[in-house]
Amino acid sequence: MTRTIELMSPAGSYESLMAAIKAGCNSVYFGIEQLNMRARSSNNFTLEDLKHIANIGRENQVKTYLTLNTILYDHDISLMKRIVDEAKTCGITAIIASDHAVMNYAKKIGMEIHVSTQSNVSNIDTVEFYANYADVAVLARELSLKQVADISKEIKRRNIIGPSGKLIELEIFAHGALCMAVSGKCYLSLHSHFASANRGACIQNCRRSYIVTDKEEGIEFEVDNEFIMSAKDLCTIDFIDKILDAGVKVLKIEGRGRSVDYVHTVTNCYNAAINSYLEDTYTKEKTELWKTQLATVFNRGFWDGYYLGRKMGEWCDENGSKSSKRKIYLAKGIHYFDKANVGEFKCESHSLSLGDEIMISGPTTGYLELTISELRVNGQAIEKVVKGQSFTIHTPERIRPSDKLYKLVPEAS
Amino acid sequence: MIRIIQQRVKCIGCNACVEAADYRWRISTKDGKCTLVGGIEKRGFFSVIVNHHELNDNLKAAQNCPVNIIKIHEF
Numbered sequence: 001m002t003r004t005i006e007l008m009s010p011a012g013s014y015e016s017l018m019a020a021i022k023a024g025c026n027s028v029y030f031g032i033e034q035l036n037m038r039a040r041s042s043n044n045f046t047l048e049d050l051k052h053i054a055n056i057g058r059e060n061q062v063k064t065y066l067t068l069n070t071i072l073y074d075h076d077i078s079l080m081k082r083i084v085d086e087a088k089t090c091g092i093t094a095i096i097a098s099d100h101a102v103m104n105y106a107k108k109i110g111m112e113i114h115v116s117t118q119s120n121v122s123n124i125d126t127v128e129f130y131a132n133y134a135d136v137a138v139l140a141r142e143l144s145l146k147q148v149a150d151i152s153k154e155i156k157r158r159n160i161i162g163p164s165g166k167l168i169e170l171e172i173f174a175h176g177a178l179c180m181a182v183s184g185k186c187y188l189s190l191h192s193h194f195a196s197a198n199r200g201a202c203i204q205n206c207r208r209s210y211i212v213t214d215k216e217e218g219i220e221f222e223v224d225n226e227f228i229m230s231a232k233d234l235c236t237i238d239f240i241d242k243i244l245d246a247g248v249k250v251l252k253i254e255g256r257g258r259s260v261d262y263v264h265t266v267t268n269c270y271n272a273a274i275n276s277y278l279e280d281t282y283t284k285e286k287t288e289l290w291k292t293q294l295a296t297v298f299n300r301g302f303w304d305g306y307y308l309g310r311k312m313g314e315w316c317d318e319n320g321s322k323s324s325k326r327k328i329y330l331a332k333g334i335h336y337f338d339k340a341n342v343g344e345f346k347c348e349s350h351s352l353s354l355g356d357e358i359m360i361s362g363p364t365t366g367y368l369e370l371t372i373s374e375l376r377v378n379g380q381a382i383e384k385v386v387k388g389q390s391f392t393i394h395t396p397e398r399i400r401p402s403d404k405l406y407k408l409v410p411e412a413s
Numbered sequence: 414m415i416r417i418i419q420q421r422v423k424c425i426g427c428n429a430c431v432e433a434a435d436y437r438w439r440i441s442t443k444d445g446k447c448t449l450v451g452g453i454e455k456r457g458f459f460s461v462i463v464n465h466h467e468l469n470d471n472l473k474a475a476q477n478c479p480v481n482i483i484k485i486h487e488f
Contacts, residue, residue: 033445075440076426076445079426194479199425199479
């Protein structure tokens with residue numbers, strides 16, 4: 001059954017795509033070739049992958065959105081058109097665009113469009129303008145929930161409909177990294193390293209620590225304790241009821257450059273939160289549990305973004321992730337014994353013992369998390385396997401030779 | 414002489430190399446990535462040997478490349 005709220009997950013790889021689907025997303029977004037905002041950081045798909053992705057989406061009743069939202073130059077136009085044409089032919093659900101050239105062309109060929117957050121949609125008249133092209137508008141991350149609710153009400157009052165003939169739907173970012181610049185329009189990386197964030201090449205130098213120099217005497221002050229340009233990660237799971245009450249229909253999770261365990265965990269938590277909201281069982285106790293789960297994967301510490309009307313952003317106090325767990329590569333998949341539901345792996349590093357928490361990921365398997373209750377080598381039950389040994393474990397579903405097995409261990413604090 | 418090497422598959426088509434040495438770099442209208450003029454491909458890397466007078470422009474192209482896929486070797 002289709003639910004009224006859509007959860008959109010990032011797919012930077014086939015592993016993440018399958019993990020997001022398993023975790024209960026309603027749609028995925030992904031980039032191909034170089035014209036997307038993760039041209040540098042994620043292993044982007046190519047034109048040849050479009051058909052396969054669209055098929056996976058159809059088989060799993062998951063919508064597929066192609067991001068084509070960088071700044072475009074004249075020399076990009078022919079590639080852009082080829083990408084939009086191919087997306088239409090393959091049956092991709094919609095294009096996420098910010099450049100008007102993309103919107104114009106996609107509209108001409110009858111391809112559904114969503115306005116990217118890069119377009120900084122911040123008011124109802126802009127929504128009305130884009131309604132000529134798009135059916136979904138991703139609102140600017142800097143809006144407060146009151147502003148979002150006002151826009152939502154006004155869409156209904158003015159009856160602002162998109163090319164599909166339906167009311168424009170509102171989408172916002174619900175979770176993930178936040179750029180320090182307004183709607184991601186940052187030039188820091190371009191200034192310092194010629195790497196334009198607006199072409200998907202951001203080197204994230206805002207995430208570093210800095211020294212301030214007194215120009216008169218050359219005295220240097222380290223900006224201590226806070227990474228003053230590195231915003232904490234957005235997390236809305238403890239006020240998702242307010243977001244949905246404001247009329248938002250699509251919740252997007254940031255993270256096409258993130259790992260498969262991140263995509264699975266975050267999608268899983270937000271899926272549960274949306275279902276709880278719809279079933280009227282959303283409680284504070286649940287949100288605390290979800291937040292603990294979210295903290296196990298990559299994060300820079302959490303804050304509410306601008307939705308609740310904070311005057312100042314919240315900044316990180318250290319570089320890198322604060323995740324409470326990390327993963328260690330152990331083994332690769334060898335074979336799956338269908339009848340017995342047993343997977344065979346070869347241990348390539350470290351060791352694995354009974355009671356260990358593991359994750360298995362792969363391009364078709366997606367993501368699987370287990371606790372080891374039984375380990376066998378050559379049919380004999382043992383307590384520990386070490387590097388070089390082949391072993392079998394019970395897995396609730398098929399594993400494949402393309403799968404990798406990791407041990408999940410608590411991050412040393 | 415200098416050898417210019419490009420790992421083309423990773424190009425994001427930003428045009429920075431063309432701005433530095435437009436006689437040596439050209440954006441392909443086919444796939445939007447930059448083509449090393451005269452380059453010969455071997456295992457995904459394109460390379461060309463050119464006269465030393467192209468050094469400065471192409472060093473700039475290499476420096477400006479946001480994804481660091483251009484290398485210059487002098488010999």
